Amino acid sequence: xxxxxxxxxxxxxxxxxxxxxxxxxxxxxxxxxxxxxxxxxxxxxxxxxxxxxxxxxxxxxxxxxxxxxxxxxxxxxxxxxxxxxxxxxxxxxxxxxxxxxxxxxxxxxxxxxxxxxxxxxxxxxxxxxxxxxxxxxxxxxxxxxxxxxxxxxxxxxxxxxxxxxxxxxxxxxxxxxxxxxxxxxxxxxxxxxxxxxxxxxxxxxxxxxxxxxxxxxxxxxxxxxxxxxxxxxxxxxxxxxxxxxxxxxxxxxxxxxxxxxxxxxxxxxxxxxxxx
Amino acid sequence: xxxxxxxxxxxxxxxxxxxxxxxxxxxxxxxxxxxxxxxxxxxxxxxxxxxxxxxxxxxxxxxxxxxxxxxxxxxxxxxxxxxxxxxxxxxxxxxxxxxxxxxxxxxxxxxxxxxxxxxxxxxxxxxxxxxxxxxxxxxxxxxxxxxxxxxxxxxxxxxxxxxxxxxxxxxxxxxxxxxxxxxxxxxxxxxxxxxxxxxxxxxxxxxxxxxxxxxxxxxxxxxxxxxxxxxxxxxxxxxxxxxxxxxxxxxxxxxxxxxxxxxxxxxxxxxxx
Numbered sequence: 001x002x003x004x005x006x007x008x009x010x011x012x013x014x015x016x017x018x019x020x021x022x023x024x025x026x027x028x029x030x031x032x033x034x035x036x037x038x039x040x041x042x043x044x045x046x047x048x049x050x051x052x053x054x055x056x057x058x059x060x061x062x063x064x065x066x067x068x069x070x071x072x073x074x075x076x077x078x079x080x081x082x083x084x085x086x087x088x089x090x091x092x093x094x095x096x097x098x099x100x101x102x103x104x105x106x107x108x109x110x111x112x113x114x115x116x117x118x119x120x121x122x123x124x125x126x127x128x129x130x131x132x133x134x135x136x137x138x139x140x141x142x143x144x145x146x147x148x149x150x151x152x153x154x155x156x157x158x159x160x161x162x163x164x165x166x167x168x169x170x171x172x173x174x175x176x177x178x179x180x181x182x183x184x185x186x187x188x189x190x191x192x193x194x195x196x197x198x199x200x201x202x203x204x205x206x207x208x209x210x211x212x213x214x215x216x217x218x219x220x221x222x223x224x225x226x227x228x229x230x231x232x233x234x235x236x237x238x239x240x241x242x243x244x245x246x247x248x249x250x251x252x253x254x255x256x257x258x259x260x261x262x263x264x265x266x267x268x269x270x271x272x273x274x275x276x
Numbered sequence: 277x278x279x280x281x282x283x284x285x286x287x288x289x290x291x292x293x294x295x296x297x298x299x300x301x302x303x304x305x306x307x308x309x310x311x312x313x314x315x316x317x318x319x320x321x322x323x324x325x326x327x328x329x330x331x332x333x334x335x336x337x338x339x340x341x342x343x344x345x346x347x348x349x350x351x352x353x354x355x356x357x358x359x360x361x362x363x364x365x366x367x368x369x370x371x372x373x374x375x376x377x378x379x380x381x382x383x384x385x386x387x388x389x390x391x392x393x394x395x396x397x398x399x400x401x402x403x404x405x406x407x408x409x410x411x412x413x414x415x416x417x418x419x420x421x422x423x424x425x426x427x428x429x430x431x432x433x434x435x436x437x438x439x440x441x442x443x444x445x446x447x448x449x450x451x452x453x454x455x456x457x458x459x460x461x462x463x464x465x466x467x468x469x470x471x472x473x474x475x476x477x478x479x480x481x482x483x484x485x486x487x488x489x490x491x492x493x494x495x496x497x498x499x500x501x502x503x504x505x506x507x508x509x510x511x512x513x514x515x516x517x518x519x520x521x522x523x524x525x526x527x528x529x530x531x532x533x534x535x536x537x538x539x540x541x542x543x544x545x546x547x548x549x
Contacts, residue, residue, distance in 0.1 A: 045407045047325040049360035059313055063406065065360025086368060090356065092331040092402035094314045098339070099354060142359040142368070144404065146329065147314050 009216040017217050021205040027213050028058070033255045035209045036060075038158070038266055042166050042274035051167025051188075055159040058211065059149030061093075064141055064159035068169035068188075070130065070179050071138040081128020081136040085114035087143040087156055094148035112236045113143065113156045113196065116225035120194030120233040122164065127189040131174050139164075139188065150211040153223050153236075157196035158267055164188055165271040194227035194234070195263050197256035201244055206251050208259060220244060222252045226260040282458055286443035293443075294454055295324070302438070302450045302498065305505055307418065309426050309513035315402075317427025319509070321419040324452055325409035330419040331402045332427040338398035349394035353382035355416055357405040377413050378403075384417050384437065384466040384476035390430040399429055410453040411439050417466050417476065418506060425510055434510070436502035437466035437476060440491040442483065447491050449498050463491050467499040 017027055026032065036058030044063065045052035051066035073080060087110035091097045102110075117123070128137040141163055143156045171184040200210035200218035207214060210221065219242025225234035232253070237244065244252075283294050292298065303324035312318035315331035335349050343350050355378040359366045381403070391399065401423065403416045417437035425431055441451040443459040456462055461481020467474055474492070483491065 044327065045358075045360055047409060048362055048407050052360060061312075063358070065358055067360050067365035069365055086359075088368065090402065090404055091333075091354070091400065092312065092315065092329060092404050095333055095336070140359065140365050142365075144358055146404070147312050149314065 009213070013213065014217050017213060018203060021202060021207070026207060028211055030207075030209075032205065032207045033258060035154075035259060035263065036211075038263070040158070040162050040267065040270040042162065042270065049163075050169040051163045051165070053159050053162035053166060054146075055155050055162065056147075057151060057155040057158070057209065059147060060145075060151055060155045061147035062143055062145050062152065062155045062159045064143045064156065064163040066163045066167045067140045067142070068167065069138045069140070070135055070172055073129070073133065073136040077125075078133035079129045079136075080125040081123075082138040083117060083123050083125060083128075083141070084139070085117055085141045085143070085160055086110045087113060087152075088145065089148075089152075090144050090146070093145040096148065097145070108236075108238060109152055109156060110143070112153055112223055112234070112238075113160055115234040115236075116157050116194045116196045117141070117160060117164075120192045120225060120227040122161070122190060122192050122194060124189040124191045130172055130179070135172075135174065135179060137169070137172075139167075148212065150213075150215050151198055151209050153196050153198050154209060157194075157225070158263065161193055161195060162267050162271060165190060165193075165267070166274065192227050192229075193264055193267070194225040195260060195267070196223050196225045196234070197260060197263070198223040199252045199255060200239070201242060201248055201252075206248055206255060208255050215239065218242070222249065224253060224256045226256060228264065230257060230260065283454055286448075286455055286459060287446055291446075293448065293452075295452055299446050300449045300494065300498075302501070303452065305418075305502070307422060307505060307509035309422050309509055315423070315427070317423045317425065317429070319419045319422035319426060321415045321422075323411060323415045323418075323450070325407055326412055326415050327405075327407040328412060328415050328419050329404045329406060330416065330423040331404075332399065332420075332423040332429065333402070334399040334427070335394035335397035335429070336400070338396065343398070344396050347395055348391040349397045349399050351382050351386050351389065351391060351399050351401065353378045353385065353401045353403065353420070355381055355403045355405070355413070357408055357412070361405045361408045377416075380476055380478065381413060381417055381420065385421060385424065385435055387473075387475050388421065388432050388435050388468055389424065390432070393430055399424070399427075408453075410451050410456045411464070413437075413476075414439050414450075414464050414466065418502060422506055422509060426513065433469050434503060434506045435466050435468060435475065436499040436506055437464065438495055438498040438502055439464040440495040440498075442481060442487070442491070447487070447494055449494060463488070463495065465492060465495045465499070467496055467503075469500065469503045472496050472499070 039056040041054040049065040089106040170181040221239035223236040306322040317332040414437040421435040466476035
């Protein structure tokens with residue numbers, strides 16, 4: 001029963017993956033610069049969440065849900081709304097995930113996805129202000145992992161962006177110090193989109209969208225958020241302490257840039273066809 | 277931030293409920309088995325707007341070890357709600373409500389399982405509420421028992437579950453959110469067919485003894501129907517996997533799938549002939 005409960009991988013598997021890469025092949029037959037098939041299901045939580053999306057990237061599945069609440073702004077940005085991304089490695093998703101408070105990897109996932117959204121200024125937070133210094137919209141995008149077969153960061157980033165694009169929430173106004181709904185529905189002020197692209201470094205090779213087995217044998221991974229203007233808005237080297245030479249970082253950036261446009265388009269197309 | 281949408285009447289002049297159901301009518305139920313590939317067994321349930329996923333891992337090694345039971349496997353049930361499953365955002369940390377529901381679900385399922393076959397091990401049942409619209413603990417039990425069967429855990433029976441409630445003095449089957457919130461009571465229950473012994477029984481609200489007995493009777497009858505739906509869902513999952521379908525499935529590193537194939541051989545052979 002697919003038990004990887006100890007995070008170990010046999011030398012046989014390790015050598016097998018390395019040999020394949022040497023011949024230009026991967027465990028699932030993909031090219032080094034190809035993503036797995038991407039499926040986007042919109043609004044699975046239509047009755048309760050303001051926005052939601054399920055993303056299936058090969059055998060990895062995540063769900064993102066958006067809640068829009070009214071709260072107080074941070075004192076250093078009194079006229080700006082708040083956008084926050086969290087992620088949970090729910091034990092439902094993998095024999096590797098354990099019960100209990102979030103560990104380093106769950107926190108890293110949430111922070112990296114959050115950084116992609118925040119640094120690209122995906123949401124124009126100035127438009128989320130209801131009453132300066134007192135009331136703003138707070139946008140929470142929460143990610144739950146449902147099936148883990150590698151590359152949670154990219155899948156989560158895609159799900160969060162798709163969920164944000166589908167989000168519709170009640171417009172609120174202040175009436176005699178109370179916040180009441182105006183009855184109008186608003187779309188989030190989405191002005192940019194940055195998707196995270198993750199590559200694994202395995203020896204001399206760089207592969208995008210690693211599956212679980214590749215993550216097991218990787219020296220490290222490099223995650224790059226790329227936005228609509230093809231600019232990099234966030235980087236994260238993680239998934240192991242293996243060092244990465246400059247030449248491989250260069251190669252990784254090229255692979256990510258080559259794929260970023262079509263992934264952003266796939267998400268926008270899915271949202272456009274879903275709202276027809 | 278959804279507006280307070282309390283209906284004036286939970287039952288209208290024609291005797292129908294807010295969503296148009298008769299008092300003894302279930303919401304549309306859709307159960308699917310084998311929906312999560314990483315798990316040893318899994319199932320989903322949609323019941324009205326309630327949407328829940330359940331996954332089973334095990335029997336496997338138990339951590340932390342101090343929970344070990346020497347004569348049987350430990351059944352660990354974890355019921356969790358997604359932050360976005362409810363109108364206001366639920367705080368991410370597990371609540372006392374989630375812990376209690378996890379426990380009563382475990383108690384509802386345990387009598388159906390031959391846990392004594394796996395001493396010192398753990399059978400993990402993880403339940404994720406994706407969308408909550410009333411009746412989540414009952415829907416969780418329905419899905420979890422299918423996931424246990426899908427994982428091949430030896431069982432005496434599947435465990436069906438429904439809630440019965442009351443509004444304006446009338447007993448109602450399978451409460452929706454509004455009926456739960458504004459009604460006069462709620463009785464979730466689960467049974468072990470075919471004897472229909474009761475493994476989950478809770479109640480809130482106000483009921484006379486007669487009402488309670490009638491409500492339980494109504495629930496037990498509905499559980500029989502739910503049990504049929506469960507069996508159907510289980511058959512669907514296994515009967516449809518013929519060799520031709522399997523060829524299309526990505527068969528890389530999926531050990532569960534091998535197990536499924538073996539259990540299926542008899543049936544698919546028959547259909548080939």
